[in-house]
Amino acid sequence: GDSVTQMEGPVTLSEEAFLTINCTYTATGYPSLFWYVQYPGEGLQLLLKATKADDKGSNKGFEATYRKETTSFHLEKGSVQVSDSAVYFCALSGPNTGNQFYFGTGTSLTVIP
Amino acid sequence: DVKVTQSSRYLVKRTGEKVFLECVQDMDHENMFWYRQDPGLGLRLIYFSYDVKMKEKGDIPEGYSVSREKKERFSLILESASTNQTSMYLCASRPVARGYTFGSGTRLTVV
Numbered sequence: 530g531d532s533v534t535q536m537e538g539p540v541t542l543s544e545e546a547f548l549t550i551n552c553t554y555t556a557t558g559y560p561s562l563f564w565y566v567q568y569p570g571e572g573l574q575l576l577l578k579a580t581k582a583d584d585k586g587s588n589k590g591f592e593a594t595y596r597k598e599t600t601s602f603h604l605e606k607g608s609v610q611v612s613d614s615a616v617y618f619c620a621l622s623g624p625n626t627g628n629q630f631y632f633g634t635g636t637s638l639t640v641i642p
Numbered sequence: 643d644v645k646v647t648q649s650s651r652y653l654v655k656r657t658g659e660k661v662f663l664e665c666v667q668d669m670d671h672e673n674m675f676w677y678r679q680d681p682g683l684g685l686r687l688i689y690f691s692y693d694v695k696m697k698e699k700g701d702i703p704e705g706y707s708v709s710r711e712k713k714e715r716f717s718l719i720l721e722s723a724s725t726n727q728t729s730m731y732l733c734a735s736r737p738v739a740r741g742y743t744f745g746s747g748t749r750l751t752v753v
Contacts, residue, residue, distance in 0.1 A: 563741060572646075572732055572744035573685075618684065622741075629675065629700070630742060634684035 531556040535619045535633035542609055542640050550604040550636045552593075552619035560623025562586075562595055562602040563630070567616045576604075576617070609640045645669075648733050648745035655752050661720040663748050665733030672737060674716035676700075676708065679730040679747070691716055723752045 536551040554562065561580045565573040577586030582597035591606045604617060619633040649664035667674065675690040677700075687700030689708040697708050705727060709717045716735075720727055730749050734742040 565742075565744075570746075572648075572746045573734075573742070574744070575741050578741060629687055629690055632685040634682060 531560065531621060531623060531631050533619050533621050533631050533633040535617075535636055537634075537636070538616075539637040539639060542638070544611055544640055544642050545608045546640075548604070548606040548609045548613075548638070550617055550619075550638070552602045552604065552633060554600050554602065554619075554621050556600075556621055556623050558623050559597075560621040562593070563620040563622070564591070564593055564602070564604050565618040565620060565632075567618065567635070569615070573618060609638070611640045611642055614638055614640050646733055646735050646743050646745040648731075648748050650748050651746060653748060653750045655720075655723050655750065657724060657752055659720075659723045659752075661723045661750070661752075663718040663720075663731055663733075663750070665716045665718070665735075665745055666714050667716075667735040667743070668714065669735070669737070669743075670713065671735040671743075672713075673735060674710065675734045675736075675742070676706075676716065676718045677732045677734065678702070679732055685732065688718065720750075723750075725752050728752045 532555045563578045564576040566576045567573045577588040579586040579595035585594045593604045616635045616637045618635045620630045622630045646667045676688045677685040691697045691710045707719045733745040736742045
């Protein structure tokens with residue numbers, strides 16, 4: 530069935546470092562791909578999305594490109610801030626998943642000053 | 643902005659109690675979902691509903707039931723709470739073919 534695999538955490542970075550969080554997917558058909566972020570004590574918020582191959586989603590300095598050839602949707606940011614400390618979830622939704630999303634297990638990011 | 647409101651942020655219940663978790667959305671979304679979130683396991687779907695009085699089992703429905711009497715409200719029911727149901731519970735809603743909007747979550751502790 531459809532699924533998402535994301536890199537294990539936790540990840541600890543210094544402020545202004547480059548961030549990559551890997552996400553790969555398995556799906557039949559052409560799913561839409563998402564990154565959600567969960568700040569401490571809160572629910573999940575949509576960070577960015579891409580709905581077809583080669584689309585790039587971007588928001589708040591974060592980017593991810595839908596790569597069909599490598600079935601990947603890696604999250605990147607050029608210079609992280611302390612306020613980016615959160616848990617990041619990769620997710621997919623597609624023609625074979627009905628109305629539901631499939632989430633990765635989440636990657637915890639801590640940015641230290 | 644769409645708002646999804648979960649009635650409690652924190653709950654402590656005793657083993658064997660019947661527990662109700664309430665979720666209300668204000669944007670007339672057809673689809674609503676209940677997930678639980680546990681460390682190392684990510685989000686797991688318990689139940690979802692795509693219309694009033696309709697419900698579908700997710701990946702881990704055992705020990706839970708749901709109720710959707712009105713479009714805006716989706717309730718999760720723990721028939722007899724157990725300690726292994728201690729978790730963060732997240733409600734979400736979405737219109738057809740769009741992304742989820744999540745509530746802030748309810749952290750339930752069963753003692």
